[in-house]
Amino acid sequence: MTLKRNIRIKDIAKKAGVSIGTVDRVLHKRGEVSEDTKKRIIQIIEELDYRPNILASTLASKKSIVFATLTPKASTMESYWAKPQQGIEKAIAQLRQYGIKITQFFFDMENPGSLTNEATRLLESSPDGILIAPWVQDEALLFAQKLDEKNIPYLFIDSTLNDAHPISFVAQNSLQSGYLAAKLIDYGIPGDGLILLFHLAKKTDSANHLSQREDGFLKYYNLKAQNDHRIVKIESSGSSEEIKERLVDLGIELCDVDGIFVTNSKVHVAAECFKDLCKTPKIVGYDLITKNIELLKSGKIDFLICQRPEAQGYAAIHLLFDYVIRKEQVKPENYISIDIITAENIDYYSSF
Amino acid sequence: MTLKRNIRIKDIAKKAGVSIGTVDRVLHKRGEVSEDTKKRIIQIIEELDYRPNILASTLASKKSIVFATLTPKASTMESYWAKPQQGIEKAIAQLRQYGIKITQFFFDMENPGSLTNEATRLLESSPDGILIAPWVQDEALLFAQKLDEKNIPYLFIDSTLNDAHPISFVAQNSLQSGYLAAKLIDYGIPGDGLILLFHLAKKTDSANHLSQREDGFLKYYNLKAQNDHRIVKIESSGSSEEIKERLVDLGIELCDVDGIFVTNSKVHVAAECFKDLCKTPKIVGYDLITKNIELLKSGKIDFLICQRPEAQGYAAIHLLFDYVIRKEQVKPENYISIDIITAENIDYYSSF
DNA sequence: CTGAAAGCGCTTACAG
DNA sequence: CTGAAAGCGCTTACAG
Numbered sequence: 001m002t003l004k005r006n007i008r009i010k011d012i013a014k015k016a017g018v019s020i021g022t023v024d025r026v027l028h029k030r031g032e033v034s035e036d037t038k039k040r041i042i043q044i045i046e047e048l049d050y051r052p053n054i055l056a057s058t059l060a061s062k063k064s065i066v067f068a069t070l071t072p073k074a075s076t077m078e079s080y081w082a083k084p085q086q087g088i089e090k091a092i093a094q095l096r097q098y099g100i101k102i103t104q105f106f107f108d109m110e111n112p113g114s115l116t117n118e119a120t121r122l123l124e125s126s127p128d129g130i131l132i133a134p135w136v137q138d139e140a141l142l143f144a145q146k147l148d149e150k151n152i153p154y155l156f157i158d159s160t161l162n163d164a165h166p167i168s169f170v171a172q173n174s175l176q177s178g179y180l181a182a183k184l185i186d187y188g189i190p191g192d193g194l195i196l197l198f199h200l201a202k203k204t205d206s207a208n209h210l211s212q213r214e215d216g217f218l219k220y221y222n223l224k225a226q227n228d229h230r231i232v233k234i235e236s237s238g239s240s241e242e243i244k245e246r247l248v249d250l251g252i253e254l255c256d257v258d259g260i261f262v263t264n265s266k267v268h269v270a271a272e273c274f275k276d277l278c279k280t281p282k283i284v285g286y287d288l289i290t291k292n293i294e295l296l297k298s299g300k301i302d303f304l305i306c307q308r309p310e311a312q313g314y315a316a317i318h319l320l321f322d323y324v325i326r327k328e329q330v331k332p333e334n335y336i337s338i339d340i341i342t343a344e345n346i347d348y349y350s351s352f
Numbered sequence: 353m354t355l356k357r358n359i360r361i362k363d364i365a366k367k368a369g370v371s372i373g374t375v376d377r378v379l380h381k382r383g384e385v386s387e388d389t390k391k392r393i394i395q396i397i398e399e400l401d402y403r404p405n406i407l408a409s410t411l412a413s414k415k416s417i418v419f420a421t422l423t424p425k426a427s428t429m430e431s432y433w434a435k436p437q438q439g440i441e442k443a444i445a446q447l448r449q450y451g452i453k454i455t456q457f458f459f460d461m462e463n464p465g466s467l468t469n470e471a472t473r474l475l476e477s478s479p480d481g482i483l484i485a486p487w488v489q490d491e492a493l494l495f496a497q498k499l500d501e502k503n504i505p506y507l508f509i510d511s512t513l514n515d516a517h518p519i520s521f522v523a524q525n526s527l528q529s530g531y532l533a534a535k536l537i538d539y540g541i542p543g544d545g546l547i548l549l550f551h552l553a554k555k556t557d558s559a560n561h562l563s564q565r566e567d568g569f570l571k572y573y574n575l576k577a578q579n580d581h582r583i584v585k586i587e588s589s590g591s592s593e594e595i596k597e598r599l600v601d602l603g604i605e606l607c608d609v610d611g612i613f614v615t616n617s618k619v620h621v622a623a624e625c626f627k628d629l630c631k632t633p634k635i636v637g638y639d640l641i642t643k644n645i646e647l648l649k650s651g652k653i654d655f656l657i658c659q660r661p662e663a664q665g666y667a668a669i670h671l672l673f674d675y676v677i678r679k680e681q682v683k684p685e686n687y688i689s690i691d692i693i694t695a696e697n698i699d700y701y702s703s704f
Numbered sequence: 705c706t707g708a709a710a711g712c713g714c715t716t717a718c719a720g
Numbered sequence: 721c722t723g724a725a726a727g728c729g730c731t732t733a734c735a736g
Contacts, residue, residue: 021716021723024714025721053712055410055712057715059407059714060714061714061715062727063715179696180696337701338697338701339692340691342535344528345690345692349689349690360728371708373707385705389706408728409729411714412711412729415731706736710732712731716728717726718725718726719723719724
């Protein structure tokens, strides 16, 4: 292996018989170069397969890039949105070296208008790239359209919006994750069974997400399940007590339930209803929040599907970096893995 | 938030009333500085919480660091060891910018002596850091001890060795992964069952790994399993046909088998025996090699436990980088996640 | 023991 | 349209 030294813009300049300033002009397409020297230089660049030294380049250019993020406010350290936040912060720490500043804005999930307010404040910092969690769809779409007009690159995290034009998004395939959930329940219930599908969410929550998970779940049972199952869907935003009452109203005995799928992180609310039974049903839900982790470890929840929220935040910032700073193409879709967590592997499941 | 500009060695020099050369001398502990100026400078460094700019530092120091790797030769692109290799190469590509060269050495798993030979060649390149897959334990330990003497930092991947002193290792907890495998089988077999535990390996393979997986598996059944299971252990390094014969010898009817655990990636060999049965047993094994993936997708294998080999390779190189270049502390143990892969989530499981 | 100077590869005004 | 020069923050001989 020859230790080929990386070629520098000085080398190109010499070979083309010009100064490095001129080479730099064509590299950055800032004109003021005659057509033929430009052609000549471009040819040499390709011939030598020149790769700029990012270290030197960011060191020399003192201009500091500003990124902005717009995500739901995490009410406590335990709540879901604290996690993408961690990944974002980790990425920020690494990228500070490259002179990148990141300003964060948070909106209130309960109050859609706050997204628009924060979006306006965000724009005042005139960022070079934006990360958005489009949790409140209508407001988020309005904002995205404004960014499309202004030609500011943005990227979605957690989910995406159909009519927007982000440079990319980082999210989990919700349909497929519901499909997987069904498999996990079906695998554990060999015979016929009564299965409850819970939507434990308020209207303002990202409805799209949850209904896709439901669709995936039902798809599996339509296509794959061997036996005759009865699937009952239950919607509620209340407590365990309220859910129990609902079940009574529906004429369902707790002991008859074989499997439970909850389409979001509220699975702990459902699990609480069933935790003292003689025979507990198979329970599958989402996300490693504290209450779920406890129930998983004590065997009251069987599987939690996880979407690596920290990794999503981390990856999203790096994608912005690749696009804005490195000027690289980025994949338009970044589906994150659909991770299966049990009491047995949770201790080794790190944000990494 | 004040846009506090990063402080530079020039700032320290000014504040201490010395030149940047002197500051640099204390930063790099290369002596030739009087005690009191040294003290003064150290104090200022801490007071200002100075962080060197790695960009500038690696740009200025033209010395290029050499890493070396010593891993099993991957016989084909599909074999397991091709995957850590991918992660290593990805890390190399990223780190080239920092002037790091990596030389790779491969040994033949069938021929333990080749490890020692390659290790000798490796040392001739006098690397600044080494990555080792200690697959052949005795030979690997000898090499590690030599490195301990020479004070060359090294790091293990895939597993670790008790009497060696690596700066760190990246591996999966084998005991726990076997424990998880048992859970996955137990979850799918509600009643009593006949379960086969297969060791499909040659003697030269990393025996330690596999027996730990077995221990974990049995541990689960001892501690947790509700019902009375019969677990039969079968060792073989042969084909599906040979295995079928063994089962006949043992008086086991294929149709009576409820669950199968294979302690390594050879799970496809076992799965082949059972794939045409009326009722296929629950099958759990390891690693996403091509043959396993096919059987997983077609439903002949239920779960594959994966150890993110690409991520291991990638992480290991970065740990070396953090230790050797950044001079950071690194965690002495890096257990990778124990991932559960099914037909339903495999398409989203990327090396990332 | 200490400082001044050149250089890493690139960017950025500035002068022509 | 083009080139020469200064500078990014650090390292590395070299001279005293």
